[in-house]
Each structure stands twice: as structure tokens, then as C-alpha cells.
Amino acid sequence: MRLSRGSLLLVILVFAGDLLAGSLEVIVKDDKGGPGSDAVAYAVGAASAAPKKHAVVDQRDKQFVPYVTAIQVGTAVSFPNSDNIRHHVYSFSPAKKFELPLYSGVPAQPVVFDKVGFVTLGCNIHDWMIAYVAVLPTPYFQVTRQDGRALLKDLPPGQYTVQVWHPGLKGQPEAFAQRVDVGGGTKSLQFTLPLKHDVRAKRAPGLTTGGYR
Amino acid sequence: MTLGIVLLMLLSSFARAEWRFEGQTGLVYDSNLSNSDRSADVRDDWAWRSDVAAGNALQLTRDLRLNFGADLRGEVWDRFGAFNTIGPGASAGLRYRFGLGRQAPWILLENRFGYDRFQDTSQSGYDNVLNFQAGIALSDRIALEGGYAFESFVAPDDFYDRQVHRGNARILFDVTSSLQVSIGYIYREGDVISYAVPPRPDIARFSIEREDEDEFGQPLRTAYKLLGRTHALSFSVAYQLMKYASVQLSYEYAVTTHDPLQYENHIVEANIAVAY
Numbered sequence: 001m002r003l004s005r006g007s008l009l010l011v012i013l014v015f016a017g018d019l020l021a022g023s024l025e026v027i028v029k030d031d032k033g034g035p036g037s038d039a040v041a042y043a044v045g046a047a048s049a050a051p052k053k054h055a056v057v058d059q060r061d062k063q064f065v066p067y068v069t070a071i072q073v074g075t076a077v078s079f080p081n082s083d084n085i086r087h088h089v090y091s092f093s094p095a096k097k098f099e100l101p102l103y104s105g106v107p108a109q110p111v112v113f114d115k116v117g118f119v120t121l122g123c124n125i126h127d128w129m130i131a132y133v134a135v136l137p138t139p140y141f142q143v144t145r146q147d148g149r150a151l152l153k154d155l156p157p158g159q160y161t162v163q164v165w166h167p168g169l170k171g172q173p174e175a176f177a178q179r180v181d182v183g184g185g186t187k188s189l190q191f192t193l194p195l196k197h198d199v200r201a202k203r204a205p206g207l208t209t210g211g212y213r
Numbered sequence: 214m215t216l217g218i219v220l221l222m223l224l225s226s227f228a229r230a231e232w233r234f235e236g237q238t239g240l241v242y243d244s245n246l247s248n249s250d251r252s253a254d255v256r257d258d259w260a261w262r263s264d265v266a267a268g269n270a271l272q273l274t275r276d277l278r279l280n281f282g283a284d285l286r287g288e289v290w291d292r293f294g295a296f297n298t299i300g301p302g303a304s305a306g307l308r309y310r311f312g313l314g315r316q317a318p319w320i321l322l323e324n325r326f327g328y329d330r331f332q333d334t335s336q337s338g339y340d341n342v343l344n345f346q347a348g349i350a351l352s353d354r355i356a357l358e359g360g361y362a363f364e365s366f367v368a369p370d371d372f373y374d375r376q377v378h379r380g381n382a383r384i385l386f387d388v389t390s391s392l393q394v395s396i397g398y399i400y401r402e403g404d405v406i407s408y409a410v411p412p413r414p415d416i417a418r419f420s421i422e423r424e425d426e427d428e429f430g431q432p433l434r435t436a437y438k439l440l441g442r443t444h445a446l447s448f449s450v451a452y453q454l455m456k457y458a459s460v461q462l463s464y465e466y467a468v469t470t471h472d473p474l475q476y477e478n479h480i481v482e483a484n485i486a487v488a489y
Contacts, residue, residue, distance in 0.1 A: 085231045086231075086272065088272070088275065090313045090314065092313070099313065101275060102272055102275070122314050122315070124275065124314060125231075125272055127314075127315035197388075197390070198389065198390040200390050201315055202390065202391070202393070202451075202453050202459070203456055203488075204451075204453040204454070204455065204456060204457055204458055204459040204487075204488065205235065205451070205458075205459050205461075205487070206393050206451050206453075206459065207393050207394075207395045207451045207461070
């Protein structure tokens with residue numbers, strides 16, 4: 001079988017695109033030099049891809065799992081309840097206000113996050129339960145690991161604006177944005193973020209009488 | 214028919230009920246266990262205090278929760294064993310939250326009924342506390358709480374019957390995710406028992422009742438029951454050790470008066486608390 005010149009050119013272009021796809025390693029530190037875990041690193045460029053159709057935020061042992069979820073705008077998120085008690089998930093955030101009243105098991109419908117922004121989740125029964133959903137305008141994102149690092153892979157060549165958001169970030173991610181040209185290979189970017197004190201409600205017994213009671 | 218539906222709803226709720234187990238153990242020091250006004254009569258002591266409780270939370274509607282449970286409390290004093298006590302109790306309460314989330318204002322109406330058995334059995338009796346509390350979060354780190362409680366203690370020996378009205382207010386501050394502090398004020402008005410070495414005609418003049426007692430050894434003291442007003446300031450700290458446990462320290466300075474009698478208590482507590 002012989003390939004025509006046109007077909008050969010197409011195959012070369014496709015493979016060349018893959019070969020040129022780059023990666024970005026994002027290293028996040030807090031302003032004291034510690035690793036910035038649970039931060040969302042995302043790259044916004046000209047290229048885009050269809051959103052992943054579905055994501056899951058589970059509820060296990062009276063905790064949201066994971067603590068931070070990153071999705072592309074338009075993604076549907078389901079909130080299964082894996083505990084044998086009921087939960088009541090809600091959000092007041094402007095990017096997505098919703099409420100899943102007292103339920104067990106899996107809600108019938110997932111929640112579609114159709115607006116870019118950062119959403120705080122809570123449970124009306126267990127005040128210490130809190131989680132975040134970062135709704136992003138790009139398919140290129142990762143949540144940083146315990147060591148504060150995240151790897152954004154398979155970025156088509158081009159120029160990107162890389163931003164990092166964290167639940168405790170003082171200010172807006174735009175203030176810390178960095179621009180980068182992506183070609184083949186891996187580039188590294190470092191972000192140092194000013195973070196607020198973590199004042200999540202505690203599960204251990206505290207002083208208040210109004211929380212769990 | 215209606216009763217059947219209500220029972221069915223309750224059974225259904227019980228099936229989804231959420232159990233909670235709590236325990237607390239630690240030391241308490243009272244600088245004036247004898248509630249005496251004269252320094253020569255003052256007796257201080259410390260005790261090992263423990264509470265265990267099992268409770269259930271039934272979320273009846275989005276905003277309304279029914280809590281009920283049972284508990285067992287105990288105190289063992291170092292020197293003055295007459296005050297050693299153990300007591301089972303049961304409580305029930307309704308909490309209503311005006312909206313969703315931990316920052317929504319709430320009110321709580323609860324009642325605890327228990328029996329306190331003292332080593333000095335004449336002090337033993339039934340204890341009932343009706344408590345109304347309300348709270349509001351000013352921010353994600355600062356909250357205000359306040360309320361009113363009516364405490365009633367009924368003993369076979371009428372001398373130990375007591376009724377107390379109590380009002381309280383406090384501010385809570387989450388310093389970090391692990392550290393919480395609170396500053397509070399408590400006003401109590403009602404029966405108190407003050408011990409003094411007789412003769413004390415000045416106290417006898419306005420006391421409701423009196424009895425000669427040997428709880429504090431020699432010299433024998435007279436216990437005076439009188440109507441007192443107490444102003445107390447408290448400072449508490451809770452530090453989360455792990456997911457289910459915290460250590461709690463608290464200090465209370467209380468001044469009780471019935472003119473011309475006045476006595477002070479410094480009460481320090483250190484506890485480890487667990488909840489599951």
C-alpha cells in the first residue's frame with residue numbers, strides 16, 4: 001500500500017504535534033517556604049479541549065473526598081454519600097449555588113458547574129465538613145500534591161497564562177499569574193502564595209455548643 | 214391514623230439516626246470548695262472529673278435537629294471525699310438553625326435530668342437543668358453565644374435543695390484550625406451553700422437554713438444556705454490533638470455576694486475530650 005503525499009504530511013503533522021506537546025511542573029510554596037498542597041494549578045491558553053464529562057466528590061467518614069477538586073467549566077459533579085448516615089450538601093458560592101437536601105446513597109442528578117469560579121462546599125449536618133471545587137476555563141489543571149508540586153501534561157505548543165488558586169489564598173490568582181511558552185519538554189514554574197490561617201471547623205470536641213449539637 | 218404516620222416517621226428517622234459518643238476526663242481545682250468568706254475557713258481541693266455520654270442526633274427537617282442522650286458523670290476529690298459524686302443523666306434538646314451552614318444563627322432548648330449520688334449521701338439528689346442557648350457567627354472565625362438556664366436540685370434532705378437562675382454570654386475565636394479560645398461572663402442568682410466555722414451571727418442573720426456539717430473535718434463548720442449572686446469571668450482554650458480528640462483548659466474567676474458576705478472562687482480545669 002502506498003500513502004499519498006497528502007496523507008503522509010497529515011501523519012507527520014499529527015505525530016509532530018504530539019512530539020511538541022509540553023509539560024509544566026508547577027511548584028507551589030506558602031509565604032513561609034512550606035509546600036503549598038491542595039492548590040489548583042491551571043494553564044489558560046488559546047488551545048482548548050472538551051470538558052471531562054464527570055467528576056466525583058465523595059463523602060466518607062464524615063469528610064468530603066477529595067478536599068479540593070478541579071474541573072473544567074461545564075463538568076457535571078456527583079456527590080455520592082458513602083456513609084451510612086445522611087448528609088446535606090450545600091454551596092453559597094456565586095459560581096454555583098445549590099443544595100442537596102438530606103440524602104443517603106447517590107443523588108439522582110449530578111450538579112453541573114456552568115460558571116467559572118471557586119466553590120465552597122459544606123454539609124449542613126456536620127459543620128466541619130468542607131471542600132472546594134475550582135471551576136476553570138481550561139482543561140489543563142492539576143491539584144498540587146503534599147509536596148506542593150503538580151504536573152500539567154500534554155499541553156499543546158503555545159503561550160499560556162499559568163495561575164494558582166488555593167482555599168486560603170489572600171487575594172486573587174490573577175495577581176500571581178505567570179506567562180510561559182510551551183513547546184516540547186517540561187518547564188518548571190514556582191509560585192509563592194500568601195495564605196490565610198486555616199480556620200476550618202474542627203471535628204474534635206471544641207468549646208462551642210452550637211456546632212454539632 | 215395520624216398517630217401511625219407520626220410513629221412511622223419517627224421510626225424512619227431512628228433508622229437514619231446518627232450516634233455520637235463523647236468522653237471527657239481531667240482535673241479540676243477549686244480554690245474555695247467550702248465557699249467561705251474568711252480565709253481561715255477556706256478549703257481548696259482538686260478532683261479527678263470524668264464524663265461519658267452517648268447521644269443521638271435526628272435531623273427532623275433541614276433546620277431542626279432533635280438530640281437526645283444519656284451520660285454518666287463522676288468526681289473524686291483529693292481531700293474532701295464527702296463531695297465525691299457519681300451521677301447518671303439523660304438529656305433531650307431541640308436545635309433550630311435559621312438557614313444553612315455553620316454560620317447560620319441558631320437556638321437550642323434542652324433539658325437534662327440526672328441523679329447525683331454523693332459520698333456524703335445526705336447531699337445526694339435529683340438535678341434538672343433547663344437550658345436555652347442562642348448563637349451567631351460574626352465571621353468564619355468569631356462567634357457569639359449566650360443563654361439562660363434554670364437549675365433545680367432536689368434532695369431528700371431539704372437543706373440541699375437548690376434553685377439557680379443562670380445567664381451567660383461568651384465570644385469564641387478560632388485562632389487557627391487547631392486552636393479555639395473563648396472569653397465568657399456568667400451571672401448566677403440562687404441558692405448557694407457557704408461553710409464557716411461558727412459562731413457567725415452575721416451570716417446566720419440572713420441565711421435561709423443552716424446545718425452543722427463535718428465535710429471539712431475539724432473544726433466543725435456550719436453550712437449556711439443563702440441566696441447569692443455570682444458574677445463570673447471565664448477563659449477557655451481548646452486545642453485539637455487529632456481528629457477525634459482535643460485538650461481543653463479553662464479558668465473561671467467567680468465572686469459571690471450576699472451583702473455583707475462575699476467569697477471568691479478560682480476554678481481551673483484541664484481535660485482531654487474525645488468525640489466519635
